[in-house]
Amino acid sequence: MLGKEDERKEEGCLCASGDLLFLACAGGSNVGQISNQAAVELAKEGRGKLFCLAGIGAHIDAMIVAAREIKLVAIDGCPVQCAKKILDHAGLPAALAVVVTDLGIEKSPRLEVEAADCERVVERIKEGLRG
Amino acid sequence: MMKIEVLGTGCAKCKSLAKNVEKAVAEAGVEAEIVKVESLQEIMNRGVMMTPALFIDGEAVAVGRAPSVAEIKGMLKR
Numbered sequence: 718m719l720g721k722e723d724e725r726k727e728e729g730c731l732c733a734s735g736d737l738l739f740l741a742c743a744g745g746s747n748v749g750q751i752s753n754q755a756a757v758e759l760a761k762e763g764r765g766k767l768f769c770l771a772g773i774g775a776h777i778d779a780m781i782v783a784a785r786e787i788k789l790v791a792i793d794g795c796p797v798q799c800a801k802k803i804l805d806h807a808g809l810p811a812a813l814a815v816v817v818t819d820l821g822i823e824k825s826p827r828l829e830v831e832a833a834d835c836e837r838v839v840e841r842i843k844e845g846l847r848g
Numbered sequence: 849m850m851k852i853e854v855l856g857t858g859c860a861k862c863k864s865l866a867k868n869v870e871k872a873v874a875e876a877g878v879e880a881e882i883v884k885v886e887s888l889q890e891i892m893n894r895g896v897m898m899t900p901a902l903f904i905d906g907e908a909v910a911v912g913r914a915p916s917v918a919e920i921k922g923m924l925k926r
Contacts, residue, residue, distance in 0.1 A: 731856075731857065731888070731891065731892070731896070731897060731898055731899040732856075732857075732859050732861055732862075732898075732899055732900075766897070766898065768897065769897060772895055772897075777895040778895075778907060778908045779894060779895040779896045779897075779901060779903075779908035779911050780895055780897065780911075781908075782908045782909065782910065782911045783896075783897065783898050783901075783908075783911035783912045786911070786912055786913060787912070
């Protein structure tokens with residue numbers, strides 16, 4: 718089933734919606750992959766837009782300019798917090814920063830994403846946005 | 849001559865930005881080529897993930913919103 722974000726893309730429009738961008742570290746571990754999947758789920762629910770952290774890291778001007786206008790949510794897998802640090806380096810402080818391992822999910826080199834873990838991260842972010 | 853690009857696939861916001869750009873250029877009295885980029889593929893290949901977007905001389909100055917005529921005039925003076 719298509720989410721709201723997919724429906725807009727199907728219609729061929731990138732028209733900005735909402736006021737949130739999700740930037741996940743998407744790192745090479747289970748928690749990195751969970752961070753990305755959580756961002757995808759939130760975007761599909763229409764809570765905001767999945768955005769390219771790599772584009773910010775590469776200082777692509779169109780992405781930096783876009784990110785300056787909108788509230789940013791950094792989703793990191795582990796305490797190294799690459800996503801948050803990339804945003805800080807670009808002068809784009811995150812309004813909310815969530816670390817997957819802070820929820821008691823242990824980091825491992827396995828890349829499988831457990832749906833229940835992803836759901837916990839999604840709920841934590843929703844809670845953070847409400848608070 | 850200044851090159852101004854309006855990137856958007858043609859929705860209401862994109863059209864509004866194009867109109868504002870035309871008005872700002874006319875009011876500022878600057879010589880500029882205004883180009884509309886409507887291909888979704890080209891837009892995304894430029895690193896634009898939210899539209900509308902405004903580029904002046906190849907540099908992104910607004911992305912994901914349509915600046916007002918007054919704001920665009922300010923951008924033209926930079």
